[in-house]
Amino acid sequence: xxxxxxxxxxxxxxxxxxxxxxxxxxxxxxxxxxxxxxxxxxxxxxxxxxxxxxxxxxxxxxxxxxxxxxxxxxxxxxxxxxxxxxxxxxxxxxxxxxxxxxxxxxxxxxxxxxxxxxxxxxxxxxxxxxxxxxxxxxxxxxxxxxxxxxxxxxxxxxxxxxxxxxxxxxxxxxxxxxxxxxxxxxxxxxxxxxxxxxxxxxxxxxxxxxxxxxxxxxxxxxxxxxxxxxxxxxxxxxxxxxxxxxxxxxxxxxxxxxxxxxxxxxxxxxxxxxxxxxxxxxxxxxxxxxxxxxxxxxxxxxxxxxxxxxxxxxxxxxxxxxxxxxxxxxxxxxxxxxxxxxxxxxxxxxxxxxxxxxx
Amino acid sequence: xxxxxxxxxxxxxxxxxxxxxxxxxxxxxxxxxxxxxxxxxxxxxxxxxxxxxxxxxxxxxxxxxxxxxxxxxxxxxxxxxxxxxxxxxxxxxxxxxxxxxxxxxxxxxxxxxxxxxxxxxxxxxxxxxxxxxxxxxxxxxxxxxxxxxxxxxxxxxxxxxxxxxxxxxxxxxxxxxxxxxxxxxxxxxxxxxxxxxxxxxxxxxxxxxxxxxxxxxxxxxxxxxxxxxxxxxxxxxxxxxxxxxxxxxxxxxxxxxxxxxxxxxxxxxxxxxxxxxxxxxxxxxxxxxxxxxxxxxxxxxxxxxxxxxxxxxxxxxxxxxxxxxxxxxxxxxxxxxxxxxxxxxxxxxxxxx
Numbered sequence: 001x002x003x004x005x006x007x008x009x010x011x012x013x014x015x016x017x018x019x020x021x022x023x024x025x026x027x028x029x030x031x032x033x034x035x036x037x038x039x040x041x042x043x044x045x046x047x048x049x050x051x052x053x054x055x056x057x058x059x060x061x062x063x064x065x066x067x068x069x070x071x072x073x074x075x076x077x078x079x080x081x082x083x084x085x086x087x088x089x090x091x092x093x094x095x096x097x098x099x100x101x102x103x104x105x106x107x108x109x110x111x112x113x114x115x116x117x118x119x120x121x122x123x124x125x126x127x128x129x130x131x132x133x134x135x136x137x138x139x140x141x142x143x144x145x146x147x148x149x150x151x152x153x154x155x156x157x158x159x160x161x162x163x164x165x166x167x168x169x170x171x172x173x174x175x176x177x178x179x180x181x182x183x184x185x186x187x188x189x190x191x192x193x194x195x196x197x198x199x200x201x202x203x204x205x206x207x208x209x210x211x212x213x214x215x216x217x218x219x220x221x222x223x224x225x226x227x228x229x230x231x232x233x234x235x236x237x238x239x240x241x242x243x244x245x246x247x248x249x250x251x252x253x254x255x256x257x258x259x260x261x262x263x264x265x266x267x268x269x270x271x272x273x274x275x276x277x278x279x280x281x282x283x284x285x286x287x288x289x290x291x292x293x294x295x296x297x298x299x300x301x302x303x304x305x306x307x308x309x310x311x312x313x314x315x316x317x318x319x320x321x322x323x324x325x326x327x328x329x330x331x332x333x334x335x336x337x338x339x340x341x342x343x344x345x346x347x348x349x350x351x352x353x354x355x356x357x358x359x
Numbered sequence: 360x361x362x363x364x365x366x367x368x369x370x371x372x373x374x375x376x377x378x379x380x381x382x383x384x385x386x387x388x389x390x391x392x393x394x395x396x397x398x399x400x401x402x403x404x405x406x407x408x409x410x411x412x413x414x415x416x417x418x419x420x421x422x423x424x425x426x427x428x429x430x431x432x433x434x435x436x437x438x439x440x441x442x443x444x445x446x447x448x449x450x451x452x453x454x455x456x457x458x459x460x461x462x463x464x465x466x467x468x469x470x471x472x473x474x475x476x477x478x479x480x481x482x483x484x485x486x487x488x489x490x491x492x493x494x495x496x497x498x499x500x501x502x503x504x505x506x507x508x509x510x511x512x513x514x515x516x517x518x519x520x521x522x523x524x525x526x527x528x529x530x531x532x533x534x535x536x537x538x539x540x541x542x543x544x545x546x547x548x549x550x551x552x553x554x555x556x557x558x559x560x561x562x563x564x565x566x567x568x569x570x571x572x573x574x575x576x577x578x579x580x581x582x583x584x585x586x587x588x589x590x591x592x593x594x595x596x597x598x599x600x601x602x603x604x605x606x607x608x609x610x611x612x613x614x615x616x617x618x619x620x621x622x623x624x625x626x627x628x629x630x631x632x633x634x635x636x637x638x639x640x641x642x643x644x645x646x647x648x649x650x651x652x653x654x655x656x657x658x659x660x661x662x663x664x665x666x667x668x669x670x671x672x673x674x675x676x677x678x679x680x681x682x683x684x685x686x687x688x689x690x691x692x693x694x695x696x697x698x699x700x701x702x703x704x705x706x707x708x709x710x711x712x
Contacts, residue, residue, distance in 0.1 A: 067484055264496055313481045
């Protein structure tokens with residue numbers, strides 16, 4: 001792939017306002033070409049998305065119909081919502097394995113409140129979001145106050161929250177979810193699905209939070225170098241707790257969308273979203289080493305996953321192969337990410353990797 | 360740092376605002392402009408009727424050959440469970456026999472509830488003359504079914520997850536009867552009574568719930584049988600083995616196990632063998648997959664309550680074609696489960712009925 005000249009680089013400014021210095025490993029290979037720096041992957045992922053959509057469109061005439069594109073957007077919505085939270089967590093250098101369980105837990109509690117306790121759908125929705133916040137904050141507390149590695153802490157709570165989800169209804173699904181609730185999250189406003197509008201609003205909010213607030217800068221600084229951030233006066237613990245709480249809230253919202261989509265709360269409905277939401281964030285350029293992640297990238301990652309599932313179905317590809325293709329896309333996306341900062345093959349022609357995320 | 364809470368509250372406020380906005384102005388049914396008049400399909404389905412497949416076939420006969428562009432879509436579950444493979448085989452074989460186009464859509468695993476919904480929508484978008492489906496969650500595909508019926512596309516649900524959408528046809532056994540059949544069979548093998556244990560499937564699945572309830576109902580008819588332990592192994596063989604081992608340690612005098620599927624029964628068989636109790640403890644599985652018949656022949660399992668997935672898949676095709684030809688079909692086409700034990704196992708050498 002021939003690379004230079006991509007003008008999508010306005011956040012170069014951002015990186016200068018970031019209080020902490022970039023990670024030690026950040027400024028390694030190649031020379032700096034001011035003004036024409038390139039994030040190969042940021043470019044690559046959008047190109048990949050366009051190519052994937054075009055290929056499916058050529059292979060199946062139904063793929064690019066508005067109805068089908070709308071279905072893809074809806075099917076990507078839960079991954080996108082949960083993936084937004086994961087993106088923040090990954091930027092701090094952490095990981096949240098509990099998101100699937102939180103989605104299930106919030107879904108089952110909210111549905112139980114509405115169906116068995118007669119709570120109004122709106123109050124139940126708020127209660128569900130609050131529960132997600134608490135679950136996420138507990139993750140953050142375990143990680144900061146008990147100094148548990150994020151992987152371990154959320155591995156534990158993943159199991160704990162899933163267990164609670166089973167306990168709430170003794171494992172039974174909750175049916176007969178009130179229609180008002182379903183309309184709130186799974187209906188259409190002017191032909192546009194509410195879930196998609198919700199994703200758009202949440203994504204804009206997340207982008208503002210990450211790019212236009214001190215908090216966002218602190219998140220990036222924490223992921224860049226925790227020590228440097230701390231020395232520069234960032235209260236790293238608070239940042240982390242807030243980030244996991246945010247991830248919990250978004251996982252909860254994802255769980256509520258699932259409930260509205262299937263008209264029922266299943267005790268393990270959220271579990272498939274753990275890995276796909278992480279995959280969406282990673283395809284979109286979030287770096288598990290911390291410091292990097294893009295809101296728009298995560299959305300595109302979720303859309304690519306949705307398009308793959310949908311397109312391969314239209315082409316009648318059995319789901320076993322679909323998993324192979326999905327895995328390949330993740331590997332290729334991350335390989336491109338690595339390539340953008342010093343793959344041996346690309347090294348000679350390398351330009352300075354863009355540390356900052358282009359959202 | 361005061362900005363964190365402020366940002367968070369803003370996020371909340373906005374989320375809440377969106378939710379309220381949606382609640383106020385949303386249109387109830389699907390994308391705007393879609394016709395939602397329910398066709399005459401609903402009137403063809405006799406909501407109260409539950410008729411055995413033999414009787415339905417006898418009265419309606421061979422389905423008429425449909426138009427050449429007819430395409431049947433079957434949204435199944437994961438094909439890594441061979442049971443759904445047999446269901447699909449029945450569907451595809453019958454469609455082929457009758458010269459109808461068909462397509463099967465499968466999903467990753469048993470928890471892929473929304474993936475199944477997305478695939479059902481993709482299938483419907485492509486244009487299906489009839490939708491056949493085995494929903495993972497009882498209500499998971501309801502929106503797709505409602506849309507299909509509104510466009511006069513027949514909806515046939517195969518095995519498990521019998522829905523309550525008017526106009527949909529269910530083809531499959533009664534999961535309550537399956538559990539009850541197992542209880543009655545155990546009672547016939549233990550005339551003097553004794554302690555009984557059950558290994559349950561995933562607590563969220565309707566099959567597990569109904570088989571369990573049916574089994575308990577069945578035991579209630581035989582007061583000398585006592586259910587001393589009942590635990591979920593979530594359809595997992597290894598977990599079933601661990602649970603059964605623990606149950607036998609706690610209650611060494613358990614006389615019979617009922618496992619809600621055959622895979623878990625293999626785990627129980629291993630646990631029983633480890634305690635040198637093979638042949639002394641009655642072990643009844645469910646489903647009747649080929650390996651279960653081998654275990655019955657080898658004496659490791661006593662019996663299995665066999666379903667008829669191939670018959671179901673084929674009958675689903677027939678039901679769809681009957682409806683498309685304007686024939687009246689019962690809402691429940693019963694494909695009953697039956698006991699396979701050492702006496703009749705020879706009649707089913709390969710595959711599933």
